[in-house]
Amino acid sequence: MHKQAMTLISLPESRAEAEALDATDPLALCRDAFALPEGVTYLVGHSLGPATIGALRNLRAASEGAWVNDRVGAWNSAEWIHLSEHVGNRLARLVGAKAGEVVVCDSVSINLFKLAASALPLARTRRLVVEEDEFPTDQYILDGLSGLTGVDLVRAAPGKGISQLEGGVLVKSLVNYRSSQLADMAADEASAQSGGGVIIWDLSHATGVLDVKLSAASARFATGCTYKYLNGGPGAPAFVYARADVADRLETPLPGWMGHSAPFEFTSAYAPKTGTARFASGTPPILSLAALNGALDVFDGVSMVEVQSKARALGQMCLMMAEGMGLDVASPLDPASRGGHVSVCHPDGYPLVRALADWGIEADFRTPHTIRFGLSPLFLGYAEIWDAMSELAEIIETRSWDTEAYREKAIVT
Numbered sequence: 001m002h003k004q005a006m007t008l009i010s011l012p013e014s015r016a017e018a019e020a021l022d023a024t025d026p027l028a029l030c031r032d033a034f035a036l037p038e039g040v041t042y043l044v045g046h047s048l049g050p051a052t053i054g055a056l057r058n059l060r061a062a063s064e065g066a067w068v069n070d071r072v073g074a075w076n077s078a079e080w081i082h083l084s085e086h087v088g089n090r091l092a093r094l095v096g097a098k099a100g101e102v103v104v105c106d107s108v109s110i111n112l113f114k115l116a117a118s119a120l121p122l123a124r125t126r127r128l129v130v131e132e133d134e135f136p137t138d139q140y141i142l143d144g145l146s147g148l149t150g151v152d153l154v155r156a157a158p159g160k161g162i163s164q165l166e167g168g169v170l171v172k173s174l175v176n177y178r179s180s181q182l183a184d185m186a187a188d189e190a191s192a193q194s195g196g197g198v199i200i201w202d203l204s205h206a207t208g209v210l211d212v213k214l215s216a217a218s219a220r221f222a223t224g225c226t227y228k229y230l231n232g233g234p235g236a237p238a239f240v241y242a243r244a245d246v247a248d249r250l251e252t253p254l255p256g257w258m259g260h261s262a263p264f265e266f267t268s269a270y271a272p273k274t275g276t277a278r279f280a281s282g283t284p285p286i287l288s289l290a291a292l293n294g295a296l297d298v299f300d301g302v303s304m305v306e307v308q309s310k311a312r313a314l315g316q317m318c319l320m321m322a323e324g325m326g327l328d329v330a331s332p333l334d335p336a337s338r339g340g341h342v343s344v345c346h347p348d349g350y351p352l353v354r355a356l357a358d359w360g361i362e363a364d365f366r367t368p369h370t371i372r373f374g375l376s377p378l379f380l381g382y383a384e385i386w387d388a389m390s391e392l393a394e395i396i397e398t399r400s401w402d403t404e405a406y407r408e409k410a411i412v413t
């Protein structure tokens with residue numbers, strides 16, 4: 001085992017030791033808040049978090065309750081009109097931001113566009129930068145913005161975005177979606193800002209699983225998903241963070257009426273809300289927002305430091321057991337350099353993932369060879385991971401994955 005890992009995390013050497021860790025786990029009780037069927041080990045919380053009792057309850061209250069009973073009046077009576085900002089304020093604690101600095105709206109893709117366009121006037125140079133292994137939507141959106149504005153898009157090599165920033169605007173994931181490599185937010189911010197550059201952080205694979213510290217790192221812009229580790233539900237809206245002292249200077253390129261200071265005055269002249277709330281553009285998806293609001297109940301009173309350290313301990317177990325089976329590890333072995341998922345490579349990764357699913361173990365696959373395991377600490381346990389990895393070892397040893405049926409690709413992997 002790796003020395004660095006051993007000093008930080010004591011890993012179970014047997015199933016009994018894994019059970020002992022579950023018995024003293026301060027987060028173990030959170031599992032009761034999830035609507036997960038028996039017999040499923042869900043290792044895809046980094047892609048679509050499972051339903052929670054709270055999300056389903058709020059979804060019913062908004063639909064069968066407020067929509068049925070109050071109809072259009074529910075915008076006032078159920079305070080739907082304030083829901084984007086209310087949920088943003090609850091989210092702010094989870095990403096180390098202040099109340100008023102986060103608003104929930106649109107998708108990450110759209111928010112990246114809004115933030116990158118509004119960050120350009122703050123940057124010393126008109127230059128857009130993205131790394132070549134960045135999540136595809138981040139690359140496509142910057143390409144589109146570059147075409148629209150005539151600002152050059154620089155495609156930096158993996159890990160070289162900061163050194164090639166030269167005072168421009170960089171879009172960067174805090175946790176790489178494939179490898180789980182974690183960036184050093186505070187160090188990157190310091191170096192970008194000293195050269196007049198701006199970073200827009202994509203927190204999609206970090207929010208809800210790491211102890212993200214936007215304020216402490218002096219970060220000015222961020223966006224991220226809520227349907228991954230926050231369990232907001234399929235298609236749940238994303239969030240926008242803009243630091244309070246810059247937000248009032250920003251001009252969104254999509255100034256819709258929901259970001260207007262007085263939308264129901266119906267004036268022709270646009271006057272933005274104060275602060276980050278100006279980044280809301282159109283009517284919010286209330287049913288999705290209601291579900292997300294309920295899903296966040298799971299995090300009430302939960303320490304993100306504990307969430308982060310359990311995710312890393314579970315990830316370490318996964319990687320050590322995967323290495324023992326001869327799989328190629330594609331994530332940092334040092335837990336402090338990782339997010340909440342771990343990746344391994346296998347030339348037949350896809351049929352392997354399909355075979356695992358038949359054992360009730362749900363993981364995901366990223367072409368061409370990557371198998372990802374998401375370690376959501378709020379509903380997974382140590383013995384459960386021990387068992388899942390033992391099943392994986394058996395599937396590999398018996399080659400039970402090696403069938404035509406398992407090779408047939410679905411549209412969504």
Ligand SMILES: *Cc1c(COP(=O)(O)O)cnc(C)c1O
Binds near residue numbers: 107137138
């Ligand atoms: C999941 C994810 C997205 C998703 O973007 P949407 O526009 O909300 O679909 C974006 N970036 C990263 C890094 C992601 O992991």
